[in-house]
Amino acid sequence: MEQQATAPRPRTAPDAVIDIDRAEAALIEHYPRLVRLCYLVLPPALGRHRRVLTAHALVQRALPRTRPGAGEPAPAGDPGYAYVRLRVLRAALDAARPRGRFALPRPGQLPPPVPQVWGLRLFPRSGGADELALDQALGRLSAPARAAFVLRAVELGADREVRALLDAAGVEDPGAAIAEATAIRVPPGSREGTLLNSVEFDPCSLQARPTDLMQRRRRTRAAAIAVAASAVCGALLLALTGGPGPDGAAAPPYTRNAAAEQALDPGLLTRAEPGGWQHADRPGFASWPARGSRADDTALLRRALAVWARPGPGVHVTATPGTPTGPAAGPPQLLYAGEVDSAVVVLLHDGLRVVRYAEARGGGGAGAAALDFARTDAADADTATAVVVGRTDGNVRYLTAPWVASAAVRDLLAPGRPARPLRRDADGVTDPVAGPAAAGDCSAWPALQLGPRLATDLGELVPARLTTGAPGSSASSPGAWAHTACRLQPLRSQGVRAVNLWHFAHQRLPGAAGTGDWYCTRAETWRGAGSRVLAQFQPPGARPAAQAAVVGRAEDSPACGPRSPHALAGGLWRSASGAWYALAAGSEDVASITAAGGVHGTEPGPTAFWPAPPGARARLSGRLRDGGAVAPLR
Structure with a gap:
């Protein structure tokens, strides 16, 4: 009271x-x-x-x-x-x-x-x-x-x-x-x-x-019909009797959907065969077996399905960009049901999404609940390695895939530090793992080493896969991220599926200043749109965890990806003597680079530099060995 x-x-x-x-x-x-x-x-x-x-x-x-x-x-x-x-x-x-x-x-x-x-x-x-x-x-x-x-x-x-x-x-x-x-x-x-x-x-x-779109549409349609009917009836009654007539309308009847009803029945939940992932054509979430101490708790599963279908005002609903939050079209698959810290968690999969339902432990479903959606269509053995089951005080617990033989945690900013083994229980739930720090504090960047695969938490249900090498590479070299890991921070909560880091050029700098390194970071999303590309430059002599400078970026671009495996970027650099230069570098298939605007010149090969006044802005263009053109990341 x-x-x-x-x-x-x-x-x-x-x-x-x-x-x-x-x-x-x-x-x-x-x-x-x-x-x-x-x-x-x-x-x-x-x-x-x-x-x-x-x-x-x-x-x-x-x-x-x-x-x-x-x-x-x-x-x-x-x-x-x-x-x-x-x-x-x-x-x-x-x-x-x-x-x-x-x-x-x-x-x-x-x-x-x-x-x-x-x-x-x-x-x-x-x-x-x-x-x-x-x-x-x-x-x-x-x-x-x-x-x-x-x-x-x-x-x-x-x-x-x-x-x-x-x-x-x-x-x-x-x-x-x-x-x-x-x-x-x-x-x-x-x-x-x-x-x-x-x-x-x-x-x-x-x-x-949005508010309930279907209900809003029905109410708007019903209100429009009611107003029109009232106007017609009113006009007729006024014409016949000279007085006002009755007013009223009814909403269209609700039609029951058999598939939707089946999706609410915990007895119809699909469960993958234990060990089925070993002979699956493409292991993914669909081949995860049902795990957890509450996997047979019918009352809990019924609550999770009902909240998914009709979340009430006390339900906290989140979804990654581009992920629908509507009910399942049919009976979904059960991945996990069990107790995690102070919550009871149910993980479900409907072929398109992974859904996490959470309620307070010991509450029997009374009070508030949480419902999280993440799009995971076309997930495979490389991207379906883990799912977040709980977050507490900045720490994360994961449920790992059944094919993950070993788990460890490593700091991407400390490549010389060995990975720390990560303990998992019999169901595959990990001990708490510290998540990446908030923006402005990047003293460490924890990542998961799941067998040969590398992944990191970006604030969503499914951690993003990290790869290194030329576009299309599946390699995972943790040491390559030391100068670029903090640039992952803006990718949080963007529905990122995988991030590839491509070290596309070494450049000898003028004045015998050493060798600079050029990187291209490409993040791709589950929805297939909204990719983000960053070009970065790292001068020589920087400390091991110093972050490379961003010199170009693009969104929804094929650059540095399998469809356009090329890179070109440039920026201003000041030497130790105080002289300024316009630097440019491209991937190995770049035959020449041309600068116009504040700097003029053409140089053969994939790297180039020109003396430049402070603040000069050069327009770069590149020519590929096969005669095609490549545009720079600006």
């Missing part, structure tokens, strides 16, 4: 009046932080879409209409931020208070007029099982207790400060709220703010999904 927050009690006017311009600057500077605080305090019963919009609306209305004066406390530290934070907290607690039967709704208890979104559902990205468990635990707290928990974890360090802020926000019994927040059981990392600062609770980093 929600604890009520009473109206704030009057206080003595502070010695210093807070300037409204300073408060506005603090709101703009700390806007994501304030919206996260408001989102976490608002009642979960609103649903994630409504909570996101309400949190943004309340923060945007936090500035007063007049300058703050008497009755508004002037907090220590940053007065502007503390003042706006207090107003946001008051508004969130006020929105969470129960409304009397005949009382008017308060701000935040009705859908906000702005921001307004039509035809889309907005919600933060889903985290792992621990984030899901924390969200459920916070939902069981009263609004003041949620505020106490969040303030203590991410805003204030001492209970004394939390108590003072809750008292200023109008909470009737701050001590009881703190006690309630202290007593709740939460996953590790929750009370230190680690989980609360994850993407699960970030209402400024959102995913967009």
Whole structure:
């Protein structure tokens, strides 16, 4: 039951009046932080879409209409931020208070007029099982207790400060709220703010999904028919009787689909034969046997199939780009059902997608759940090596393919460091593996060594395969990624199937400065579109893990791929003596390179350089040995 927050009690006017311009600057500077605080305090019963919009609306209305004066406390530290934070907290607690039967709704208890979104559902990205468990635990707290928990974890360090802020926000019994927040059981990392600062609770980093398109279409069609029918009937009745006639319409009847009904029956789930992958024409997810301690739990499987077919408002749904989230056309295949950390996980496959269903462990399906989709059509033994079964505090557990004989973890930025063996249980579930760090922190890049294959986590269900060599190569050389691994960061959550690194040229630099290296990184997606290509240059003398400079890029391009196995790139380079040069390099089949614009000249062979003024922009073109042309990556 929600604890009520009473109206704030009057206080003595502070010695210093807070300037409204300073408060506005603090709101703009700390806007994501304030919206996260408001989102976490608002009642979960609103649903994630409504909570996101309400949190943004309340923060945007936090500035007063007049300058703050008497009755508004002037907090220590940053007065502007503390003042706006207090107003946001008051508004969130006020929105969470129960409304009397005949009382008017308060701000935040009705859908906000702005921001307004039509035809889309907005919600933060889903985290792992621990984030899901924390969200459920916070939902069981009263609004003041949620505020106490969040303030203590991410805003204030001492209970004394939390108590003072809750008292200023109008909470009737701050001590009881703190006690309630202290007593709740939460996953590790929750009370230190680690989980609360994850993407699960970030209402400024959102995913967009359409509303129920079929239902919306039926309602629109029904409304149009009703309006037309009303107009016709009204006109006839007015013509005959001179008075208004009745108005009404019915939605079209729902037609049951036999295939869809079969997809909801756990008894009809398909299961690959154990060991069938050994004689499959092309081993892939379709040849994975069903594994896990809950593979025969009919009630769990029924819940997973039902949530897949009709996800409710409490289900966190994510999907890689280009992946449909609709129900299966028929009975899917069971890959895994078991307990992973604090969650119960079911992995399913329908030939096009791998689907992960997760619910809190011991909850029996009550409360929120998570549903993740990843497109995996045409997966083979090289790309169907592992699937993520759980994420906790930046660590990942994988279910490995039955043909993976050994598993290890290695750091791509430390090629001289040996791989660390990775333990797996009898079902093939690995111990936790640290995932790549967030953007801006690339001190290490963990990768999975699964037998002879190399893969890395890019924030999706299926890790991306890493290969090295000329286009079409299947080799996996971990040491080749030392200067380019951090460039994988922008590929997160893009539906990447495989990334190939091609060391396409060595170039002797002018002035006996040594040899520079040219790389082309090509990322291909499961959907066949949206490929990304980067050209990079590494000067000599760099430290082992120094990242090569990006000198060209392209999207949806065949460059550096099997359809166009060529490369050409260029850039400016400054020698140790201070002289500037325009460098250019192509793959081995490039016969000559021409520069125009800020630099002029033509050089035979796959590499070239010309003296250039600082900031010069050269237009490059290349000629292949067979007479064809090759365009540069810009």
